[in-house]
Amino acid sequence: MVPLSLLLLVVTALGCVGMAGALDGLWWVIPVAATVLTVLLVTGAARWLRLPSALVTLLGLAALLLALTLVHLNDRALLGFIPTGGTFTAASALWAQSGDFVSRQGAPYGPDPGLSFVLCVLVGLVTVFMETVLVGLRTAGLACWGVLALLLVPALTLPGSVSTPGLAAAALAALALLAGSRRWGATRARRIAPTPGGGPRALLVVAGVLAVVLLVPSVMPGFFNGAFPQGSSLTSERAAGVGPLRAVGQDLRSDERARRFSYTTSDGVAQYMRLLTLSDFSQDEWFPDTENLDADLTRLPAAAHAAVPGGTEVTSKVTFENYTEHWLPAPYAPVDVTGLGDDGWGFSPRDLSVHSSAAGMSGASYTVTSTLPHATPDSLRRAPSAASDDALAPYLKLPADRPQAVADAARQYTDGARTDYDRALAIQNHLRRDFRYDVNAPLAQGYDAGGTASLEKFMATHAGYSGHFAPAMALMAREMGIPARVAVGYLPTAPTTGADGARSFPVGTGDSHAWPELYFQGVGWVRFEPTPGVPSTPDYAPENAPDPAGAGKDSSASATPSPSSPGQSSGRPSATSSDPAPPGATPTGPASEQPAPPEQHSPAFQIPWWLLAAALLVPLALLLAVLPRWLRGRRRRARVRAMQDASLSPQRRANAAWDEFRALAEDYGVSSRVSDTPRVRARRLAAGIPGAHAPVERVLADLESASYGAPDTRWRPQATPEDLARVRDEFRHRASRGRRLRAAWWPASLWRHRGSRHPGAGPRR
Template sequence: MAVFPLHALLLASVALGCVGMAGALAGFWWVLPVAVTVVIVVLVTAAARWLRLPSALVTVLGLAALILALTVVHVSDHALLGFIPTPGTLAAVGSLWSESGSFVARQSAPYEENAGLALVLSALVGLVAVFMETALLGLRMAGLACVGILALLVVPALTLPGSVSIWGLGAAILSALALLAGSRLWGATRLQHVAPTPGGLPRALLVIVGVLAVSLLVPTVMPGFFSGAFPQGSSFNSERAAGVGPLRAVGQGLRESERVQRFSYTTSDGQPKYMRLMSLSDFSQPEFFPQTDNLEEGLAGLADPETNPVSRENPVTTKVTFEDYNEHWLPAPYAPTEFAGIGTEGWSWNPRDLSVFSANSDMSGGTFTVTSSAPQATPDAMRSAAPSNANGDLADYLGVPDEMPESISSAARQFTAGTENDYDRALALQNGLRHNFQYDVNAPLAQGYDAGGMDSMEQFMETRTGYAGHFAPAMALMAREVSIPARVAIGYLPTAPVDDSRGGEQFQVGTGDAHAWPELYFQGVGWVRFEPTPGIPTTPEYAPESGNEPAQDASGQPDQTPSQEPSQPQEPTSEPTDEQSQPPAPGTPEPEDAQQEPSTALMIPLWVLVLGGVLLLLLPLAAVPRFVRGRRRRARLTDMADASLSPQDRANAAWNELEDLSVDHGGSPKASDTPRVRARRMAAGIPAASEAVDRIVSDMEHATYAAPDASWKPSASAADLGTVRNELTNRADRGQRLRATWWPASIFRR
C-alpha cells in the first residue's frame, strides 16, 4: 500500500470537498486556517502509517495532531510555548466556540470573517480528514471515506438554501471518484480474486453506521442550528443559525411541545404590551432577515427627539426581567424612547425601526426598564393622512421583489377594490386575509412551505393556510403593492396577567407567545400595527374587523385580558377564535377540547425521534455478527455431512470451523505455523477435546498432503466440533463468551 500517494490523494479530496462550503462563506478568509489544520493532520498520519504503527494508534495520533493544529492556528496566545494546551487554552476555545454561535445567530449567510467560525470550520474539516484517513488506509474502505465528502456538503446545505452550487457538487463527485480510483491504484482496496472476502457484510454494515453517524453528528457539533424539520437545520444545541430566519423561528416557537418562559414584565399602566424585537423590510432575499448594518452605537440617541422623532405623549414604563433568554434583540413596546438599567457598553440601536441590539446573546437573569410611547393612531387621523409613497425616505419600504408571486399582487388589488385612501386599503387587506385564509401552524411544515422566504409566500397563497410568519409578510407585500410603506415586526404577543410575589401583577412571556405582525406607515401618525392573522381573536380598535367589537384602546393596546397564546387555535379556521391555549392555572379544570388536542400535546422532541430511530436501527445491527457466524457454522457442518462433496472439501470445512472457533475465543494463530503446530496450540487449552482436534487436523493434513485415494474418507464429525466448542465455551470467562457469541472475531478475518 503506497502510503504517501494515498495521503496526497486524501489531501486533494478534502480540498475538493471544501469547494462546496464556499457558497455559505463570504470570501476566502477561512481557507488558510483550514488548510494548515488539514495539512498538519495529514502529515502526522502519513508518517505514522509509514512507520507501520497500529491503525488505532494512527487515528489517535491524527486526533492529537488536530488538537495541536487548532491550538497553534487559533489559540496559540493561550497555550504553553504556543502549542501545548492548558486549561486556559480550553477556556479560550470555549469562548471562540460560543462566539461563533452568537455570530451566525445574528448574521445572515454567506458569513464574513469571524475568529470563532474559523475555529469551528477548522475543527470540522480536521475531524472529517481524520475520519477519511482511518476509513481509507486503516479500514481500507474507500466507499466509507466518501462519507466525509458528504459531511462537508451538509454544512452549507443546511445553513443557506441553494449554497451548494453546481461547482461544489461537481467537485464533491470528482473527489469521491478520485478516492475510489486512487484507493485501487495504490493498494488501499481489498481486491476480490476468486470469491468475496469474508466479512464483507459487516463492513457494509459499518458503512451504513458511518453514514448515519456523520449525518447526525455534523449538524450537532456545528453551532448555529436550531430545532426544526430537516433540511431547515436541526440540532441538539440552542443557538439559531442565520439560515433559519426570524419568521420560521416564530413557527418553531409555536410548535414547541413544552412552553419555556423567556421573560416577564410589569407596566406602569397595568396593561400587557406587544413586545417587539426587530423588523424585516428587505424581502428580496431567499430568507428574510433583519438588517444589522448602520446601527448607532450606544442608546443615548434614543432619548434625543432629533435622532428619534417619535411621539412622547402618554409615556409608559415597562420593567423587564429575563428568565431564559438568549436573543441578541431586546424586547420592548413600540416606540421606545429611553432605556435604563442595562449599562452603556455593547449596545446599539437601529434608527429606522428603533430595535435594540446587543453583542451578547445571553441576558438570562438580567433586568432593565424601558419608556415607550405608542403611536396615537385613530381612524380619522389615518384616513386623512397624506399618501406616504411621496416620502422619499420611505422608498425602501415600498419595493417589492422581482419574483413576487402574481397571486399576492392580484389579491391586493382584489381586497382593496373600491377603497379611496391608504387607511381603508390597509383595513381591507387586514380583513381580507382574516376572512379568506385559515390559521394552522403545523400544515406549512408538513407540506414543505414553512415561513421564511418568497417561496413560502407563493405556496401560502395557493393553500391559503399558515400562521403569523405567513400572514404578516403577506400583508406587508400587499400593502407595498398598493403603495403603502410596510414592514414586518417580530416579537411576542400580549399575555394574561399573573400574580407576582409582591402581590401585584406581571405578564409572563414564553416560546408559545412568539408572533409576527405587519406595520404600515401613515404620515403624521407613524408606524402602525395591523393584525391579519385569523388566529388572533382581537384586532386594534383603530382597525376593527367586520362584525368584531372593538377590544382595544386608541393606542392599540388590548384593554381586555388577552389569550396567553392566541396564535395557536384548536383548529384552522377562517373565523377568529376565543379559545385560549395557555396552560390552566393550578386547580383550574382543563377544557375537554384542550385534552383532545393532538397536534401539540403529543408532539415529541426531534432529538427523541432521532435517538429512537438510531436505536431501532442499531439493535438489529447488533445481532448481525451472530447471525453471520451461525450461518457460516451451519454451512460448514452441512458440507461435512454432504457425501456429494469431495473428501478434501469436507475435511477443509471442519478445519476452517476449528480455526474460527479458536479465533472467536481469543486465539491468535500465526501465519508461520504449520497446521499441526496450530492444532497443538488449540488443544493445549482444552485437553478434554485433544482427540477431537487430532482427528480434524489429521483429516486436513491427509486431504492436503497425501496422495489421492478414492477410498479415503474424513474421520472427524460434527460431534468433534461440538466437543471443541463446548470446551472453549466452558473455559472462557463471561466477557469472552459474550464476544464469541455476539461479536465473533472470525467474521472479520480474511
Template sequence: MHPDQPVLTAAQRLGLTAASFVLMATAIMALGPLIASSAWWWLCAFVSAGVLFAGAGLRALRVRGALVPLLEAVVLLMLLTLLFGGSTSLLFLVPTPETFGLFGELFSGAQRTIAQQSVPAVTVPALSFALALGVGVLSILLDILVQVARRPAFAAVPVIVPLLIPGFIVETGVGLPVLVLVAASYLLLLRVDVRVNRSARFELDRDDGIATVTAPRRVPVASTLGASLGVAGVGIVVASMLAASTPSISSSLLLGTGSQSTLFARGVSPFIDLGKDLRRPEPRPAFRYLARDGDRPNFTLLTLDRFEGDVWSVADRPVDGDNTVDAMGAPVGLEAEVETSEHPIEVLVNEVRTTWLPVPYPSTRIDGLQGSWFWDDESLTVRSADTNTAGQRYEVTRLEVEPTVEQLRGAGSSAGIDGRYLELPEEIPEIIPATAASLASGSGSAYDTAVAIQAFLRSPEFAYSTEAPVEGGYDGGGFEVIGSFLEQKQGYCVHFASTMAVLAREAGIPSRISIGYTSGSPTTERVDGVQRVEVDSHDLHAWPELYFEGVGWVPFEPTPGRGSVPAYSRPGAGQSPTSVLPTGPASTTAPSGRPDLDPDRGFAGPASDPFTNSGSWRVVALLLGVAALLSIPALTRVLQRAMRHRRIRRGDRSADAAWQEFVATAADLGIGIASGTPRAIASSVAGRPAFRDPDTSAAMLRLRDAVERARFGPDDVVEPPPQARHALADDLRAVRRAMLHDAGARDRLAAALLPRSLVERVVRVPGVRAGGGA
C-alpha cells in the first residue's frame, strides 16, 4: 500500500517555498496605504524569506518535518534579534534576557503607535518590530499549511489577514491591483502544488513498479485557462466584497482610539473637557522645569486651527517621519529681520500622560526624549508615535521671537497663509461681526485691530468665571457660545481665546488657538543655582495666536487674570513703556485645576490601562477575528459530523450518512483508502492496527453491509427501525474512536484543525489514484 502522501524532493519543496514567499510578499503589499515609504515592505519581505527558505533548507537536510516549524520560529527570533536586538544580543543573533526585555518594550510601543499614529503611519522601530513579527508568524503558519499539512488551499487563511486590515482603517480598503496580484499568486501556489504532486506520485509509482497513473484526456488550453480565470475572478470578487463590506473604523488613526481621535483629530473640541477640569478643586502636578536664562514661557501641547462653527479642532495631518526633534523647522512666516535668541530649558514630566509634548512655541530642537517624537510642519507641536510623556526628561531649546511694534504694525496679515485660518461659518450671530467691525474701525493696521480686541476682552466689562458658562448654558468654543459670551461677558480661558480668534478672523486676521500650560509657579528650590518652576493642572490654559506676515504666529493673552500679557500687545506699546492693559475685576471663581492629562480620556481623568481604550479593543477584536477565520475548517467539520449523525437518527439515508462519516474520518486522519465500492474501501483498511480488534472490525463490517444494502439492494428497501439506526450510530462512534486512538498526535491535531476531507476535491490531482491493496 502506498504511503498517504508522496515524499517530495528538495527541488519540489523549494518550488513550493518560492511560491509561498511570492504569495506572502504580495499579500503584505495590501498594507501599503497605511504605512509611509516602502522600507517596511523590504523588511517584512526579508523576514518572510528568511523564515520560509530556512524551512526549505532544513527539509533539504532531512530534519524531521514536525520539528521544522519550531526551528523556523527560532530563525524568526534570530532575525528579530539581528534587526532589533542591537547591543543586547550575542554576536547579533543570540538573544539575551536583556534582548527579550527590549522586545517587550518594542511590543508595548507598537500598541501605542497603533493607537497614536495617523495614516500613512511612520515606521518607527516599534511599528517595524510589530510588522516583522506578524509577517514572520504568518509565514510560519503558511509554511505549515503548505509543507506540513500539505493543504495549500488553506494558504488563503493567513494571507487574508493583511488583506482585511485596511478595510478596518481606511474607507478605500485594499486596492484592486493588489487583489489581482494576490489572487494570481494564490493560483500560482495551487498550480505549483499540482505539478509537484503529479511529479511525486509518478516517481513513487514508477519506483514501486505499480502503474497507478492514468493518462488523462488532453484538455484544451482554453478550458484550463477559463477555469483558472474563473477561480481568480471568484477570489477577487470575494476579497472585494470583504474589503468593501468591512466598516472603516477611522480614516485618520491607525486603529486609533476613539477618544483620542475625537479629541485631537476628528473635530470635537477639547474645550468642554478643559472647562470641567478647571472646575476641579485639587491640582495635580504636571511637570517642572529649569530655565537658566530666567525664561517663563507658555508650554504648548496642541494647536487648534480648524473652526467648523460648533467646534475647534486639529487639522488632520499625518506624522512626517523626517521631522525628528533633533532639528526642528523654522516658524512659519518668520523672517530674518525679526530679532531672535535661543534659550535652553530642562523639563522633567511628573504625572502627565499624553502623546503631545509640552514645549514652548517656537522651539529649535529637543534632546533626551525616549521613544519616537516628531514635530508638525505648521504648528511645531510635538507628538509621539509610540510612547507618551510619562517620566520623560528632556532639554528643549526655545527660540524667543522679539518683534518690534513697528514690524508688527507694518506686517501684512493674510498673504502666504493657508485660507483655513480665516474660515468662518456662513451664518454667525450678528453680535460677532458687529463687535469685530466696531473694534476694527479706526485701526490703522491688523496689529492695531488685534491689540484692540485683546484690550476689549481684558477690560472691566468682562469677568473670569468657570461656573457662569455652565449655568448660562454656553460652555464651549462654538460661534453660538461666543455670541452668548459676548452678551453675558463671563467665562474662562477657552471663551476668551476662541472669541478673540473668531473676532480676528472676522477682521481678516488669520488665527488659531493653542492649548497647554502657562509658565507655572517658581519654587524656593534651586538646582545648580537655577530656580525650579512647578507647573500643575491649575496652569492649564488656552490662548489665541494671530498671524502677521514676516513675523509669523504671535501669541496674545485676552483672558483677564491668566498668563502674562506680551509687551508688544499692550496698548501704547512702542510709545509709552509704562502703559499696560487693565486686568479686570477679580474672578468670582478662582481658577482651579484638574487631574493629569490622559490621551485616552482627553484632558480629564487618571491614566488608564492601555487595554481599556477602544483602539486596543479593536486590536483584540482583530485577533479574535483571525482566530475565528482559522477555526472555520474545524467548525465546518464539526457541523458536518453533527448533521450526519442527525440524518442517522432521523432515518434520512442513514447508512449513507454513516459510511460518509467513516470515510471522512479516515481521510482526516490520513488513513489511505482505496477508491471504489464500500467493500474495496473496507478491504483496504482492514489490516490497519485500528481494526485488529474484533469488535472494531465487526462494527466496520456492519457499516459496510448497511451501506451496501442501501446502495445495491432492491429499490423497495426501507430505512431500518430506530433501534437499528441507534446501533448504526454506535458502530460509527466505536470505529471513529478506534481510528483516533490509533492515529498519532499530529494526525489528530491536523484532523481537528485542518480536516482533509473538506478539501479533497480542491487538492485532488487529475489522473492520479491511490494505490490499492491491503
C-alpha cells in the first residue's frame, strides 16, 4: 500500500499544478499539502490493517476533518484538533467568507483564510475519492476524474489560467495513475505479458489527446483564449447566442491581439469608432435590430443631420486588415460613406449604424464623413426633459426583470440633482468611483455581460467591465426618465507614424468597448463614460464634478464608499485591455459589505505556520515510526493464535508456524532460494542458529506432514509458540545491534512476505 499512497501523493501534487494559475503566489501550498498528507497517511495505515474499504473511506473523511480543524479551526477546537459545535460554526463562516472574498476580488486570488479552507476541502475530498476508487475499487480510470476535477477549478475561475504546464502535469498525473495502478496491483485484471506495441500506442494516445485539447478548440468559433476547457478562437466568428456585450468581454480576455483595422482622421484626433447600438433590453441576451434597415444610403445624410443638429464634421479613412464583422466602424454620426459600393449595405434610421449583409471586408478601405455632436455642460443642463417625446419611448422602456438594485442605486446616486444632465453626470461618476474594473471576475462567477441577470450580480459585486458599466448606466438613466441606449465599438487608440510620416490609429481586439448614449433635446445622443480605468471622461462630463447626492451629507450614510476610494486612473489602458483595472485598484462596494481590515488581510493561519506544521508532522512521524513494529507484532500474534486454535484444520495451524518462521528469518536478513524445497529452505534459514535446531525440525515436520499427508486423522502439529520464541531469541542473539533494530522497527517481512505459501503447501482451510 505504501507505493500506492506515494503514487496518490504525486498525482495529487501534479493535479494541483494547474490550480496555481488562478492563485497569486504559493500561500496555499502548505495547508493543502498538510491536508493531503494527513488523508493519505490515515488511509494508508487503514489499508495495511486490512480494514473494510467502506471503513477506510470513512477514516479518510475523518482524517480530512482532523486536518481542516488543526490547520484552519484550531482556535475553535478542543485541544486544538478535536472538533466541537463551535468548530463547525466557524467552518461555515469561513466558507461564507470565501464567497465574499471571491466576489470582491479578481482572479488570480491572493491569500485569504476562507479561500484556503475551501481549497483544502476540495483537494482533500478529491484525494479521498481517488484513494477509494484506486485502492478500494481498483478502477484507475475512474480515479482520473479526480485529476480533471482539480483542473476544472482554474478553468472555471480565470480564463487562460490552465496553462500548458498545468495541462501537461494533469496529463502526466493521469498516465501515472494508469501505469502505477497496473504496476502495484490496483487493477481488476493484470496482463500476463505486455501488449505488443504498448509503448508507441500510449504515445499515440497522449499525442491524440493533446491535439484534441490544444488544436481542435482553436478553430472552433465562440471560445476565448486559454487551454481546455476554455478553448481559443482563431476566427472572429461568434458562436450562436453570443451577444455584442459578451463579445466585448471575449475580445478583452483574448491573448490574440489581432489588428482589425486602422484609420486616419481629417483633424488628426482619435475617435470612438461605433459599430452598433442596443436599445431593447427585454431579452435574455441583447442584440441590435437588423430587421428595419434602410437599404438606400443616400438617405443617410438627412437622417444624420436631423439626429445631430449643428454638429462638427470630421472625415475618416478606414482600412480593414482582419475584419469579418457585419457592422461598419465609424464615428457617430455617419453622414456619408464612400468606397464600398452600394450593394448589400443598409443603415438603421434610428441609430445610424451601417450594416453589411456580407462579412469578410479584409483589405478593403472606405471613407466616412461624420457629424459629431456639439455638447457643453451648459447646453446639456438647459436641455428640456425628453421623457414626454413619444418617438423616444422605446429608449425609456424598462425590462420587467431588471434588478431592484439598479433602481435603488439610480435614486440614491441622483438624490439632489436638479436636471437630467446632473443626474447623468452623478450616475457616471458614481460608477467610475465606487465600482472597479475586472474583465475576468464576471466570467469566473457566472455573470458575464449580456442581459439583466448579469447586472444583478454586477450590482452586488461592484466588479465588471464596459459590458456591465454601459448597460447599468443606461438602465439607471431610464429609471430617471432619460432616454438611453448602449453603443458597442472601439476606444480611441494611440497614433502610429508610418514610413511616409502619415499618422494613423490602429484598432485591435483589445480596444473593444461599450458605452452608454443618452439623449438631450437640442443636442442629440451624447456619449458618457462610466467605465473606470478609461483614460478620461468627455469634456462635457467631467469626472471631478460636484456630487449632488453627497453635498452636506455624512459619507458614512452612503451606500457606497467615498470619492477617495481607489479605482480611478488617468493613464492610458494597458496592452492587455482597452479599459483595464487601474493599477493598484482595490475592490469597493457598500460600506456594510466591506469586511473589517484584519479579516480581509489576515493570514491563512491563526498561529505561526511552522508551529502548526510541527504539531501535525511530529505526531505523524511518530506514528509512521511505530506503525511497522505494531503491524509486525499484530501479524505475529495472529499466527500464534492460529497455531493454538483447535477449531482450525491441522494444515492451517502448521502453515501458520511455518509462515512465522520464514518471517523471522527474513526480518534478520536470512534468505533462501525460490526453488528450494521446504526441507532445504529450512536448513538454509536455520544454518546460523544451531541452538534452535530442534524447534525448526518440529516446525518443518509439521509442514511436511500437513502438505504431503498426515499419518492419520488424529494427527496434530507438534510445534508450539515456545518453539518460535526460541527461534526468535537465537536470531536476536546472533544478529548485530543494527540488524536487531531493523528487525524490530522496520521488519523486512512486513514489506516482502505476506504469508505466501511454500512450494507444495496444501490449501489453507
